[in-house]
């Protein structure tokens with residue numbers, strides 16, 4: 001039995017938390033599947049999925065089982081020792097992907113940090129210090145550490161924190177000519193989100209990814225796919241690179257990998273991995289038995305034909321209804337995205353007002369996401385029930401009706 005706990009409310013946030021977030025007015029306290037309840041007992045449908053994290057919804061029995069079983073065995077030993085869940089997880093990822101080696105960490109930013117450090121290290125070892133330039137894309141998002149905001153193509157996240165990491169340039173997304181003009185023999189890596197998530201759910205063109213692969217090969221540069229948001233079933237394939245059929249040299253994963261338990265992974269080949277020799281990189285918590293036990297259970301459920309095919313079917317269900325709602329209320333002009341990463345591009349009249357749509361949806365009992373000011377994003381559980389999709393979209397339609405009539 002734990003001790004009785006002091007009551008807390010949303011207002012406490014402003015009293016005791018660093019004000020770098022602006023959370024919604026209600027506090028979720030419990031979840032089951034794609035439903036969430038707040039402190040007052042109000043029920044909401046969750047199409048936000050904890051920002052593309054709760055890949056199997058809330059309190060999925062397989063994940064609760066894996067976590068509690070591991071919790072009774074071994075929580076943490078650090079990387080001074082290895083552990084069984086980490087080795088099982090690495091085997092699973094290696095078997096399922098292009099990768100031959102895995103590095104575990106605790107977040108997407110850390111997975112990218114490891115990816116960028118590995119790319120620079122490989123170039124340094126093979127070609128010398130001149131070859132250290134990283135090419136990223138405008139409006140990309142790779143996390144919030146200083147290296148990852150420097151690589152991310154958004155000054156609003158990187159300005160005002162002193163000198164940035166240098167040797168990084170940004171080219172427009174989906175623009176192969178721009179990449180061709182920028183890449184050189186000083187380039188050590190090109191990093192691309194197969195679908196730009198945070199900045200509006202913008203899928204890459206196949207020709208762009210193929211072209212990027214060829215340019216990297218030509219210039220001895222590594223191709224890094226940031227699959228923190230697109231990975232682990234989100235697109236209806238285990239990773240988005242499989243959807244496109246273009247294989248990276250390094251892949252970062254996090255978000256859905258833990259289904260709500262913090263974990264990140266950097267995947268790569270044996271040939272590249274060997275450049276991170278003993279002592280060159282590390283993390284205390286990374287590959288923690290609890291996180292790895294949960295991620296093992298996530299992969300066991302997600303990487304099955306039923307779940308992956310279900311993602312494609314659910315995409316069609318979302319898209320058809322969202323297109324109807326968009327047209328009927330003049331709220332958005334385009335529904336884009338792959339699998340269960342879907343963005344509704346607001347119409348001219350509603351541009352910049354994604355937050356208003358978020359608020360209107362919340363009032364009707366629906367959690368959605370923004371992806372920048374102009375796009376409403378959906379990143380629900382991959383096993384969201386069809387009945388929950390329909391009920392959630394009914395709520396969304398009521399929100400759209402009220403918003404556009406007001």
Ligand SMILES: *Cc1c(COP(=O)(O)O)cnc(C)c1O
Pocket residue numbers: 106107108109110112141142143144193197198226227228229254255
């Ligand atoms: C969320 C995200 C990150 C950062 O992940 P954190 O776990 O928040 O550090 C990096 N890249 C992409 C594409 C993301 O969507």
